[in-house]
Amino acid sequence: MKTLVIGTLALALSAGMAMAQTVRMGTEGAYPPYNFINDAGEVDGFERELGDELCSRAGLTCEWVKNDWDSIIPNLVSGNYDTIIAGMSITDERDEVIDFTQDYYPPTESAYVAGSEDADLTGGVIAAQTGTIQAGYIAESGATLVEFATPEETIAAVRNGEADAVFADYDYLVPIVEDSGGALMFVGDGVPLGGGIGLGLRESDTELKDKFDAAITSMKEDGSLNELLTKWFGDDITTY
Template sequence: MKKLILTTAVLALTAGMGLAETIRMGTEGAYPPYNFVNDKGEVDGFERELGDELCKRAELTCEWVTNDWDSIIPNLVSGNYDTIIAGMSITDERKEKIDFTQNYTQPDPSAYAALSTDVDLANGVVAAQANTIQASFVAAQGWKLVEFATADEAMAAVLNGEADAVLADKASLKDMVGSNDKLMFLDREELIGGGVGMGIRKSDSALRDKFDAAIQSMKDDGSLNALIAKWEIGEAF
């Protein structure tokens, strides 16, 4: 089993309430701007800020746990944490294993980054992070797919010539492409999945409902759109 790393606890109780059971928020910590570990060793990013606010609104005490992406669903199901908040798109396949809250981002376009705009995707090699909607999409096209444990490794495969292009959420690729003058976006984009939501065990319907209500309240008052704009995640609601 992949190791778990416990990070800073976040107290999110309103004044006058007793101490509630601690809810462990599971994330990858390696998918900026959604989630990453900062120079202080703390979980940071759009989902850290979002998750802290959701815990406050749901009147829950929460702490953050990081886990490798390839075992993030099994470790939720086995009880090593209570939620997944890790840039996880809502798909029918995943819903067979876990429940989801409503989406807290719109479906984000998936984009291709490459060293040339002349890439022939159908006859080339496309890299993607394993167990993602992008990897499933490439496989469904019948293209040659190479999968990697992390998004950074998938991008490195393009830079070292192991792959012709990488497919990932456009928001996660923007900084990489913008900071490397060798990389460029292809004109083609894909719209995959039903947006990003929190993963919850099927047995934890009450917890799912609490976070669902908190997400809806942030949609209603505009604070979710403000966070989406701040972190440049995608389209507003």
């Protein structure tokens, strides 16, 4: 009888594991340290580690899908994956199309980086990635906006003189400036934009949203989210 009970429990457990919901996590894979593709060709970074932990706490199985930024929302809506976890800031405009979890990365500043301290930020040419809140801000700033599909191209535009400066998330720009050997520098003032970063989901996926919200809350409460933020962004990062 004891053997039968143990066997039944093991079978039930294995069946439960097999029935765990697989959630396809859509990311760009081109925005370190938030997300990037490592030398093994796998999605890596802060959001990979965070996403795997969130899925574990929610009893879900993560499957990672890489998608270009400029089509990341349309492909979520059309069902190519189930979430966006790609450094996406929560904005009212995006919230009209998709839904968001609570933020897992606090509101932060965007910043300008240029090759000269004299860069013209108000009337010059500013590079930004297409479809970002930074591009939207520059479009209304009076400067000339030049958009690129990838963040790497925005940096290249400054290096080759195609743009006077790049405008992007401060935390994305920090390692680029540090590794430039003085060729690139922060200029002007930081600009607070967006309402933090959250997971994007289809508006119909309310149950999935609730599961991720609960997992994010638990990570905030036990301090593990702060540990991840510090690990990937340094001790100066704003934490919860």
